[in-house]
Amino acid sequence: MKRLLITRPLPDAVVAAARDAFHVTVRLNNLPMQSDELRDALRNFDLVLPTLGDVFDAGVFADVDTPRCKLLANFGVGYNHIDVAAAKAAGIAVSNTPGAVTDATADVALTLILMSARRAGEGERLVRSGGWKGWHPTQMLGLHVTGKTVGIVGMGRIGQAIAARCHYGFNMPVKYWNRSAKDLPFEATRVERLADLAGQVDVLVAAVPGGAQTHHLFDADIFEAMQSHAHFINISRGEVVDEAALVAALQAGKIAGAGLDVYEFEPRVPEALRKLNTVTLLPHLGTAALEVRSQMGMMAVDNLLAFERGETPPNQV
Numbered sequence: 001m002k003r004l005l006i007t008r009p010l011p012d013a014v015v016a017a018a019r020d021a022f023h024v025t026v027r028l029n030n031l032p033m034q035s036d037e038l039r040d041a042l043r044n045f046d047l048v049l050p051t052l053g054d055v056f057d058a059g060v061f062a063d064v065d066t067p068r069c070k071l072l073a074n075f076g077v078g079y080n081h082i083d084v085a086a087a088k089a090a091g092i093a094v095s096n097t098p099g100a101v102t103d104a105t106a107d108v109a110l111t112l113i114l115m116s117a118r119r120a121g122e123g124e125r126l127v128r129s130g131g132w133k134g135w136h137p138t139q140m141l142g143l144h145v146t147g148k149t150v151g152i153v154g155m156g157r158i159g160q161a162i163a164a165r166c167h168y169g170f171n172m173p174v175k176y177w178n179r180s181a182k183d184l185p186f187e188a189t190r191v192e193r194l195a196d197l198a199g200q201v202d203v204l205v206a207a208v209p210g211g212a213q214t215h216h217l218f219d220a221d222i223f224e225a226m227q228s229h230a231h232f233i234n235i236s237r238g239e240v241v242d243e244a245a246l247v248a249a250l251q252a253g254k255i256a257g258a259g260l261d262v263y264e265f266e267p268r269v270p271e272a273l274r275k276l277n278t279v280t281l282l283p284h285l286g287t288a289a290l291e292v293r294s295q296m297g298m299m300a301v302d303n304l305l306a307f308e309r310g311e312t313p314p315n316q317v
């Protein structure tokens with residue numbers, strides 16, 4: 001049997017399915033793998049099932065002369081923590097888990113849109129603090145979401161699921177920025193320049209992958225272009241945002257609020273961001289449901305099984 005390393009505890013059913021086919025070691029630690037562990041994983045296992053935070057960068061591959069590992073079957077759709085080109089050069093394939101994450105992540109985007117626009121986090125803190133003095137007509141007025149325009153940046157699987165929820169559920173006109181035009185089952189306007197989109201919408205949502213091409217896509221210029229009543233939502237990767245520029249925009253009231261599930265240097269969330277009442281902060285909850293995490297794990301196992309049969313994994317990247 002091939003030796004498989006699962007780098008974090010996963011739902012029982014996933015580990016059981018993996019044990020049916022492989023000699024499995026589960027690393028009983030919820031923190032990302034450290035430098036030595038990453039290298040040892042490549043040296044000592046035939047297959048590795050890593051996840052977010054396990055940073056397999058070019059240096060890791062360069063340090064391991066003849067890796068025993070032949071597949072990194074990532075748990076999650078986003079694989080910006082793996083240098084895929086360096087992996088390939090080292091003879092290691094990479095797969096991910098697209099689709100399994102789509103609806104759950106779109107649901108969290110809608111949670112953030114509503115929480116940010118309707119000041120739900122701020123309201124919850126007010127009640128919890130015992131400081132609420134009762135309802136009155138001008139208390140905590142937020143942005144009415146129904147009918148407002150949403151701008152989706154990255155009209156992929158998750159972007160489309162967010163757009164559909166906004167369109168069908170909240171009657172929101174949809175605009176988007178994407179490398180290519182999308183054929184969608186509802187009306188949506190493609191805008192050529194990101195800064196133009198930013199200036200035209202009431203809610204701007206980041207749904208692009210992380211990586212070098214999208215690093216700091218949302219910078220001071222984009223926040224400057226946004227309308228002062230608009231909200232910025234990020235469910236993609238923290239690194240797509242210049243976090244310092246976002247903090248500055250919020251502090252200066254250039255935008256009304258932000259809803260974030262991801263951060264530039266996770267799990268570190270700058271104190272300046274945590275202090276702002278206009279920000280809703282979630283701890284990377286996009287796929288955090290047992291059903292979803294189980295589906296992600298099963299997809300990763302399917303990729304491993306296909307590879308073991310000598311086939312190309314269904315979700316090789």
Ligand SMILES: NC(=O)c1ccc[n+]([C@@H]2O[C@H](COP(=O)([O-])OP(=O)(O)OC[C@H]3O[C@@H](n4cnc5c(N)ncnc54)[C@H](O)[C@@H]3O)[C@@H](O)[C@H]2O)c1
Pocket residue numbers: 077078079098099101102105153154155156157158159178179180207208209210213214235236237261262284285286287
């Ligand atoms: N918050 C969470 O828990 C969570 C959960 C799942 C996924 N994610 C993130 O969401 C991302 C998107 O997932 P998906 O399944 O929708 O991916 P996808 O590949 O279906 O969609 C990505 C979209 O972004 C566009 N895009 C890619 N690179 C681009 C670039 N350089 N410039 C402009 N547009 C670009 C693509 O054309 C595509 O339309 C993942 O890569 C992951 O980082 C976060």
Ligand SMILES: O=C(O)[C@H](O)CO
Pocket residue numbers: 052075076077078079101286287
């Ligand atoms: O990329 C993904 O799938 C998520 O961020 C991890 O749940």
